[in-house]
Structures are given as C-alpha cells and as structure tokens.
Amino acid sequence: MIAVLGAGNWGTTLAELIASNGHTVRLWTRHPRQRDEINERHMNEGAVPGLRLPESVSATNDLSEAVRGAQLVIIVIPSQGFREVASVLGDALAPEQVVLHATKGLERESNARMTEILLQETCARQIGVLSGPNLAPEIARHSPAGTVVASNFPHVIELARQALSCPRLMVFAGDDVLGVELAGALKNVVAIAAGVATGMGVGENAKSLLVTRGLAEYTRLAVTMGASPLTFAGLAGIGDLMVTCASPISRNHRVGAALARGERLPDILAKLGMVAEGIYAAVAARSLTRAHHVEAPLLDAVYRVLYEDLACDEAMRQLMTLPAGRDVSRFQSIAF
Amino acid sequence: MHNLGAYTVDRTKSDPLYREALKEYATASLELGHHNLFFPGGTRSRSGEIESKVKLGLLGACLTAYRNNLLHGAQQRAKIFIVPCTISYPLVLEAASLVRRFLEETGKSAYIVVDDEFSRTQRWIDFLRGIAELDFRVHVRIGSALDPFGNDVDAEEVSRDPRGRAIDPKRYLLRDGRLIGDPARDAEYTRVLGGRIAASYRRDNVALPTSVLAFALLELLRRDLSQPDLSRMLRTIGADTGVDSPRVVTEVEKLVAELRVLEHDGKIRLSDELRTTDGRDIVARGLRGLGTYHTTPIVIRRGTQLVVLDADLLFYYRNRLEGYGLLGATRLYPARTSP
Numbered sequence: 001m002i003a004v005l006g007a008g009n010w011g012t013t014l015a016e017l018i019a020s021n022g023h024t025v026r027l028w029t030r031h032p033r034q035r036d037e038i039n040e041r042h043m044n045e046g047a048v049p050g051l052r053l054p055e056s057v058s059a060t061n062d063l064s065e066a067v068r069g070a071q072l073v074i075i076v077i078p079s080q081g082f083r084e085v086a087s088v089l090g091d092a093l094a095p096e097q098v099v100l101h102a103t104k105g106l107e108r109e110s111n112a113r114m115t116e117i118l119l120q121e122t123c124a125r126q127i128g129v130l131s132g133p134n135l136a137p138e139i140a141r142h143s144p145a146g147t148v149v150a151s152n153f154p155h156v157i158e159l160a161r162q163a164l165s166c167p168r169l170m171v172f173a174g175d176d177v178l179g180v181e182l183a184g185a186l187k188n189v190v191a192i193a194a195g196v197a198t199g200m201g202v203g204e205n206a207k208s209l210l211v212t213r214g215l216a217e218y219t220r221l222a223v224t225m226g227a228s229p230l231t232f233a234g235l236a237g238i239g240d241l242m243v244t245c246a247s248p249i250s251r252n253h254r255v256g257a258a259l260a261r262g263e264r265l266p267d268i269l270a271k272l273g274m275v276a277e278g279i280y281a282a283v284a285a286r287s288l289t290r291a292h293h294v295e296a297p298l299l300d301a302v303y304r305v306l307y308e309d310l311a312c313d314e315a316m317r318q319l320m321t322l323p324a325g326r327d328v329s330r331f332q333s334i335a336f
Numbered sequence: 337m338h339n340l341g342a343y344t345v346d347r348t349k350s351d352p353l354y355r356e357a358l359k360e361y362a363t364a365s366l367e368l369g370h371h372n373l374f375f376p377g378g379t380r381s382r383s384g385e386i387e388s389k390v391k392l393g394l395l396g397a398c399l400t401a402y403r404n405n406l407l408h409g410a411q412q413r414a415k416i417f418i419v420p421c422t423i424s425y426p427l428v429l430e431a432a433s434l435v436r437r438f439l440e441e442t443g444k445s446a447y448i449v450v451d452d453e454f455s456r457t458q459r460w461i462d463f464l465r466g467i468a469e470l471d472f473r474v475h476v477r478i479g480s481a482l483d484p485f486g487n488d489v490d491a492e493e494v495s496r497d498p499r500g501r502a503i504d505p506k507r508y509l510l511r512d513g514r515l516i517g518d519p520a521r522d523a524e525y526t527r528v529l530g531g532r533i534a535a536s537y538r539r540d541n542v543a544l545p546t547s548v549l550a551f552a553l554l555e556l557l558r559r560d561l562s563q564p565d566l567s568r569m570l571r572t573i574g575a576d577t578g579v580d581s582p583r584v585v586t587e588v589e590k591l592v593a594e595l596r597v598l599e600h601d602g603k604i605r606l607s608d609e610l611r612t613t614d615g616r617d618i619v620a621r622g623l624r625g626l627g628t629y630h631t632t633p634i635v636i637r638r639g640t641q642l643v644v645l646d647a648d649l650l651f652y653y654r655n656r657l658e659g660y661g662l663l664g665a666t667r668l669y670p671a672r673t674s675p
Contacts, residue, residue: 090499095485096510123497125485125508125525152524155511293666 001026002163003070005085007034007059009136010102011076012047017139018074018163019054027059028066035059051140064092072098072159074130075114078275079105079185083117090122098159100149102130104184104240105277106284113181128156129177130164131184132235133243135250142168148236150174172235179227180236182218187241188252188278189285189302190214194245195256196305196312206316210298211245217296218285224292252278259305260312282306297322341370345394347378355393362394366401366416376533382438383669384431384655386422386541388534395533396526399484403509403517414506417489420479420533424542424607427629428652435652439567475542475607485525486532542605543595543657549622550653552587553579553635553642555663566668570647578641581619587663588622589615594662604660626653 004015007029015027029035038044038059042052060066067073067089077085082103093099099122101114112120118127128151139145149160149171157173165171174180193214197207219232231237244250248257255276258268265279282303289296301319304310337344345358366372376390398416405414428434480488483505487495495505508525509515556579563569592615598604609621623642626634626649634649635642644650651668658667 087499090497090501095503095505095507119528120498122499123487123501123503125528126521152527154520155518 001070003028003066003073004076005063005066005073005089006076007031007038007044007047008076008078009047009140010134011074012044012051012053013136013140014074014076014102014164015057016048016051016053017166017169019056021163021166023056023163025057026066026070027057028063029059029061032061035061048136048140063088067092067097070097072100072163074163075099075101075103077101077103079103079114079277080108080275080280082114083107083112083121086117086121093122093124095123095125097124098126098128098153098156099124100128100130100151100156100160104131104188105280106181106185108280108283111284111288113178113185115177115181126153126156127151128153128160129180129184130160131180131240132172133239135243135247137249139169144168144170146170146172146235146239148172148174148180148234150177150180150236152177174231174234174236176228176231178225179222179231182222182225182227183232183237184240185277185281186218186221186285186299187215187237187244188276188281189299190218190241191244191250191252192256192259192276192278192282192302192306193298195250195253195258196260196302196315197256198248198253199257199260200312200316202316207245210319211241214298215241217289217294217299221285221289221292221294221296221299224294225288251276255279262311265306278302279306359393359397359400362397363400363404366397367404372397376530380430380434382434382441383658384428384435384438384652385658386534386537386656388538388659390530390533392523392526392530395530396523398529399522399526402484403515403522406506406509406515407517415493416484417481417493418484418529418533419481420536420540422475422477422479422537422540422542424475424477424544424656426473426544426546426625431649431652432630432646435648439570439648439651473607475544475605477540477542477605479536479540482529482532482536484529486529538659539603540605541656542607543610544607545609545618545621546625547653547656548588548591548595548610549584549619549626549635550650551657551662551665552591553584553644554647554650554654555665556583556587557644558665558668570651573644573647573650575643575645578638578643581637581640581642584642585615585619588618591663592618595657598660598662626650 001024002018003026004011005028007027011027015025019025027038034044034046038053038057042055044051044053075085099118103114106113107117115127115129118124128149130147130149132147134145134147145168147164147169149157151157152175161171190211193210194207197210215232215238219229222232223229244252247253251272251274254272255268255278269276282299285296285299286303289299297319301310301315305312305315343361362372374394376395377387378391381387398418402414402416483489483495485505485508487497487503487505489495494502497503506515557573557577558569561569561572561577563572592610595604595606595610599606610618623635623637627636630646630649632646634646635644
C-alpha cells in the first residue's frame with residue numbers, strides 16, 4: 001500500500017499512475033468534498049479534469065489513516081504548506097517507513113529544503129526526492145516521460161521504482177538529494193524569466209540567453225552549497241528547466257508573461273488561482289546567493305521585477321549591459 | 337595506556353584487513369557491553385575549528401553492535417548510547433604546528449614548516465606551568481545522549497524524535513516486518529548520527545576570551561586590509577598593522593552580544609567571564625592568554641594599540657568561532673562538508 005499526501009494535479013496524477021501499476025493507493029486530501037468525489041465517482045475534476053482513477057485509489061481526510069502501514073509515503077504538497085503536513089505526519093510515521101517528496105520549492109524565511117523539514121519534523125530517515133520534467137497534465141494523458149528519484153538510501157529508490165516505473169514513466173536514480181532539490185526549486189525563477197522573454201516578444205535567442213545564464217547561475221549557487229554539477233545536466237536540472245521554460249502552460253511561465261505585459265504580482269496571482277513556486281523561490285534565491293556570495297544577476301533581476309517594481313524592459317537592458325565574463329568556467333569554491 | 341584497555345587507531349594504515357579487524361574489535365567490545373571512548377574527528381582539528389565532520393568507519397560499530405545484539409537475542413545489552421563530549425582549551429599546546437600544517441594544506445606551497453619543536457619536553461612543562469599560573473580553566477562538556485540513529489535519548493532511555501515524540505529505534509531496522517541488516521542503509525543511518533554528533537559539538541563548544549579576542553581582532557584587520565587571499569592577508573599582518581585598543585573593545589562587545597544571543601538559542605556555550613564581565617576585561621583576559629603562553633606572544637599591547645606578532649596563531653584561535661556567522665564575517669576558508 002502506498003500513501004500519496006496531497007490531491008492536487010500532480011498528487012492525483014501520481015496516485016492514478018501508481019494504482020495503474022498495480023498498487024493500492026491511499027490518497028490524502030484536506031477537503032471532504034474532494035475525498036467524496038474520489039471515493040464515489042473516482043474522479044478529481046478540480047485537480048485533473050477527465051482523469052479516471054482506478055478503484056484501488058481511495059481517499060481520506062485522516063492523514064494518520066493514510067499513512068498507517070504504508071510501505072512508501074509520497075508527499076505532494078506545495079512547499080509553503082509542507083512543514084505543517086510534515087509535523088502531522090510525524091505523529092503517524094514509524095521509523096521504518098520510507099518517505100519520498102515531489103515538492104519543488106524551498107520554505108520561506110528558513111530556505112529549508114523539504115528533506116530537511118522531514119528530518120526536523122519526523123523520525124524518518126529513509127527519505128528521498130522525486131523531480132524532473134513532469135508536467136502533470138501530460139502524464140495524466142499517459143504521454144511518455146522520465147523522472148529522477150534521488151536518495152542516499154538504495155532501498156528508497158528501489159521502492160520508488162516499484163511504485164512508479166512503467167512504460168510511460170522512466171525512473172532514473174540519483175544520490176545528490178541537495179542538488180535535485182535545489183534544481184527543482186530554483187528553475188522556477190528562471191522559468192519566470194523565460195515567461196518574461198516570451199511576453200516581451202524578444203525572440204528565441206534572447207530567451208535561450210536568459211535560460212542558459214540562469215541555469216549557470218543556480219548551478220554555481222548549488223555547487224557552492226555542496227551539490228554535484230552533474231545533477232544540473234540531468235533530468236532534474238536541464239531536463240526540468242527545458243520543460244518549464246518551453247511550456248506556456250507552466251505556472252511560472254505564465255507569471256513571467258503577465259509581468260511582461262505590465263501586470264502587477266498580486267493581480268497575476270489572483271488570476272492564476274494556483275501556487276506559482278517561482279515567486280517564493282525568487283526570494284530564496286536572493287537570500288541564498290547573498291549568503292553564499294555567488295553572483296547571480298539574472299536571478300536577482302527576477303526578484304526585482306517581482307518585488308521592487310523593476311520594469312521588464314529595464315531589467316533586460318541592465319542584464320545586457322553587464323560585462324560578459326567567461327561563458328563556462330570551472331566552479332570556484334569560496335575564495336574569501 | 338594499553339593496559340588500561342586503550343586500543344590505538346593508526347590512520348596512516350589503509351590495509352583493509354587492518355581496518356576490518358579494528359571495526360570488528362570495536363563492534364565486539366560494544367556488543368559485550370564495554371564502554372568505548374572514541375575520538376571520531378580522526379585527528380586534531382588543524383584549523384582550530386570545531387569538527388563539522390566525524391569519521392564514520394568506527395562510529396558505524398555502534399549500529400552494527402546494536403543490530404547484532406538485537407538479532408542474536410542479547411536483548412539485555414541491546415541498548416547502545418552515544419554521548420558527544422567536547423573539551424575547550426583556552427590555549428592549545430601544539431597550536432602553532434597544527435595551524436601551520438593547516439595553512440600549508442590550504443595554501444599549498446605558501447607555507448613551509450621550518451621547525452616542529454613542539455614535541456620537546458620543555459614545551460610541556462611551560463604549558464602546564466602556564467595553565468597553573470594563569471588560572472586558565474579547561475571546559476569539558478558532556479552532551480546529551482543519542483541512540484545509534486542520532487535521535488535524542490531521555491533520562492528513561494527512551495528515544496525521542498526531533499519533536500519529542502517517543503519512538504522505538506529498533507524499528508529503523510525493520511523491513512517487511514522483520515529486523516534485517518542492510519549495510520548500505522546502515523551506513524546512511526550512521527552518516528546521520530555523525531552529522532548530529534557534529535551539531536552537538538558545535539552547540540557544546542565553550543567560547544572563551546582567547547578565541548573571542550582573536551576573532552574580533554582578525555575581523556577588524558580583515559576589514560582594514562581588504563586582502564581577499566587568506567595566506568596573503570595573514571602575511572601582511574605585522575607590527576605596523578596595529579589596531580586601536582578602543583576599536584577592539586567595541587568589536588569584542590559586539591561579538592559577545594551576538595554570542596549571548598546564540599547561547600540563549602542553545603547554539604553555543606559561553607564561559608563565565610563572557611557572561612559577566614565587560615569588553616575591556618575580556619580583552620585583558622584574552623591578551624593575558626594570547627600574550628604570555630606561546631614562544632612568541634600572539635598579540636601585545638603597544639601604547640594605545642594592539643599589535644599582532646603571530647597572525648597564524650591568531651587565526652587558529654579565531655577559528656574556534658568559525659561557522660557561527662558571527663559579526664557578519666564570511667568564512668575564511670571552505671567548510672569541510674559531510675562525506
């Protein structure tokens with residue numbers, strides 16, 4: 001039995017995939033109406049319209065019931081609600097249970113990664129992260145895709161593969177938990193920049209410039225923090241960034257496009273009606289680059305467009321007049 | 337030492353058979369219920385910083401012994417606890433050779449050890465006399481106990497998760513309802529334990545006037561000189577780069593204020609004099625330590641200025657407070673991250 005915590009579009013999609021793979025799934029949601037819809041009509045129209053859930057998916061509002069006896073617990077909760085759910089999970093979790101999370105973000109203020117929150121709030125040790133170029137609507141349509149599970153525990157990867165691996169989803173293994181988590185969170189900032197480029201209509205060259213430099217910036221930051229540079233050439237790095245920046249349906253991309261039209265952040269978020277992790281990740285990126293003394297002009301520009309009313313064309317002008325250094329350089333450790 | 341039951345670890349031996357035999361010996365003695373005292377840093381801290389990384393090889397013996405006792409039914413000896421312990425010295429006998437070796441490794445060929453004189457008997461006598469005359473106290477702190485998975489253990493020997501919920505540590509070894517050994521998994525558990533031991537070292541570190549003075553003084557010099565290269569900066573510091581005494585007192589007071597906040601949050605400990613006396617007195621005590629014990633005084637008072645005569649040693653004593661983010665200072669050298 002596998003527990004999926006969170007019945008948003010990704011959680012619901014994962015529950016369907018795992019159940020189609022022959023496992024029993026218990027899906028936890030806060031909302032009684034959603035629970036009833038899943039249990040009675042086997043649908044979750046609000047999250048994934050048109051997706052039919054197998055009978056082996058049952059929903060509950062009781063988190064400890066969802067988790068009890070589960071071989072594998074998969075958490076799919078937005079980063080800002082993660083700690084609250086983790087602390088309730090801590091009441092129910094047994095030391096031998098395996099926890100995987102699929103949340104791409106960092107906690108506000110603390111900049112904590114989700115695996116760090118799990119270690120702070122629960123007794124769990126065997127934990128891992130699921131990340132990669134995984135647009136939920138495409139996976140829900142059964143289009144082929146690949147994903148990464150990173151953990152220091154081989155058993156976590158083994159269980160995740162049993163649950164998720166199938167002809168429509170390739171599951172790759174990794175052990176750079178830090179790199180995968182940072183890549184998943186920080187790419188959202190670059191996705192906003194890509195959306196801005198799309199919205200401004202500056203062309204594909206400019207968009208590629210922003211995206212590539214953005215990748216270089218957050219790779220440099222992550223490597224300074226201890227991640228492996230190779231992670232950023234993998235599915236959780238460039239893979240996830242490509243899909244996020246190319247797809248106009250990605251939330252962060254939509255935020256960027258609206259900013260380029262001159263809309264203000266609160267109005268954009270009201271219209272979007274969903275969480276765009278990038279707006280939090282931009283704050284995290286700013287404080288982390290400062291704390292680790294990493295230069296990141298693009299990530300910084302996104303922050304200023306979001307929170308300091310910097311106009312998109314002015315941001316672009318500022319970036320284009322920066323002195324261009326080496327395109328690719330070896331990553332330096334902290335010199336001073 | 338040998339007759340008291342000490343067994344030595346030769347780090348220079350990389351023979352797998354030697355290492356296995358050593359691990360087996362440690363495991364067997366723990367299984368039989370003997371207390372073991374490890375120095376899991378593997379060596380002395382050469383930079384002077386609190387260890388942020390411990391050796392996991394021998395530490396893994398704790399979990400192996402715990403597991404073996406559970407699997408072989410030796411339930412009465414099945415509990416194994418790890419008690420981190422820190423010793424904070426106001427002055428360190430071999431500080432000079434340690435820090436020179438550290439700088440040699442960090443700055444590659446920028447430093448060359450000329451004379452390693454610190455094994456001489458006279459040095460020991462001076463050290464002991466110094467301790468006696470200067471009335472310096474060595475602080476030994478026994479931290480709170482951990483189980484082999486790095487969880488806190490309460491007075492009733494119950495393991496607690498980070499939020500204080502009681503947990504049964506045996507269950508970490510369960511798979512499909514059975515206790516099993518899994519070397520890859522257990523090595524990871526030990527890595528978490530190692531991280532929590534290192535975190536405990538950092539919390540139980542006792543800040544002393546010598547390190548406080550060294551930290552504040554080097555921070556002032558670093559700002560004055562604005563030389564980004566560490567070894568160049570240390571070589572630039574000399575008799576003509578003194579700092580006005582009142583500036584040092586102000587900086588020490590700022591530092592102590594930050595340290596008091598950290599202590600309040602349980603992130604470090606302060607020695608009594610740092611809790612009670614003012615900046616001027618702390619500087620005086622720091623000077624007495626740094627200025628009298630080593631062959632060359634590290635810092636002396638000259639007129640209204642404090643002058644540094646041995647920047648490397650000042651760096652060494654300063655590093656005891658590295659990694660706490662004090663005075664907004666950046667790290668002076670890359671951190672040793674977990675393996």
